[in-house]
Amino acid sequence: MARLMVRGFEIHKGALDPAAQRSLIEALRPVLRAAPLFSPAVPGGGQMSVRMTAAGAYGWFSDFAGYRYIAAHPSGKDWPAIPSQVLDIWAAHAGSDRMPECCLLNYYGEGARMGLHQDKDEADFSYPVVSISLGDDGLLRIGGATRKEKTESIWLNSGDVVVMGGEARLAYHGIDRIRFKSSRLLPKGGRINLTLRVVT
Ligand code: SIN
Numbered sequence: 001m002a003r004l005m006v007r008g009f010e011i012h013k014g015a016l017d018p019a020a021q022r023s024l025i026e027a028l029r030p031v032l033r034a035a036p037l038f039s040p041a042v043p044g045g046g047q048m049s050v051r052m053t054a055a056g057a058y059g060w061f062s063d064f065a066g067y068r069y070i071a072a073h074p075s076g077k078d079w080p081a082i083p084s085q086v087l088d089i090w091a092a093h094a095g096s097d098r099m100p101e102c103c104l105l106n107y108y109g110e111g112a113r114m115g116l117h118q119d120k121d122e123a124d125f126s127y128p129v130v131s132i133s134l135g136d137d138g139l140l141r142i143g144g145a146t147r148k149e150k151t152e153s154i155w156l157n158s159g160d161v162v163v164m165g166g167e168a169r170l171a172y173h174g175i176d177r178i179r180f181k182s183s184r185l186l187p188k189g190g191r192i193n194l195t196l197r198v199v200t
């Protein structure tokens with residue numbers, strides 16, 4: 001396991017071994033059953049290519065009215081609890097006295113991407129964002145505090161954990177593309193990214 005530092009992004013390559021990755025996928029199955037994936041609308045119009053759901057007290061949501069956290073799945077049901085394995089990963093990497101209130105699950109199917117953005121819908125930026133990659137490789141683009149700063153890119157592989165804290169907490173980032181079916185972790189292919197955040 002190697003640790004890379006790219007402009008404040010702490011990238012723990014291979015933080016989760018294959019057995020831990022498989023057990024995490026098993027733990028996510030009931031989450032996906034209780035809170036099925038949906039395709040958020042983008043405030044400006046259109047739909048995200050990434051499908052999403054969440055676990056925890058809050059889930060992140062987007063529609064014509066904007067980006068925000070909501071206390072229930074769009075179906076009206078409470079979000080399921082964050083699996084304990086996921087909380088263990090937060091505890092190992094976040095260096096935080098609080099546990100995350102949101103575990104956002106992003107699913108990237110073939111051709112899905114996520115544009116450059118900041119994570120800034122939370123109340124307190126002193127807590128980091130911890131991100132876990134599972135399944136297909138994803139090309140992470142890392143920028144700075146403004147959209148104009150130069151960016152650099154790094155491939156994230158299944159089992160990598162990224163911590164965005166300090167100067168990286170409000171840095172622009174996005175996923176340009178995935179290498180569909182580069183991993184066999186998910187039988188149908190694709191990439192799952194979990195992002196853990198303290199929201200309130
Ligand atoms: C995100 O920024 O919400 C997702 C990042 C990723 O998919 O690795």
Ligand code: FE2
Pocket residue numbers: 117118119173
């Ligand atoms: Fe993000």
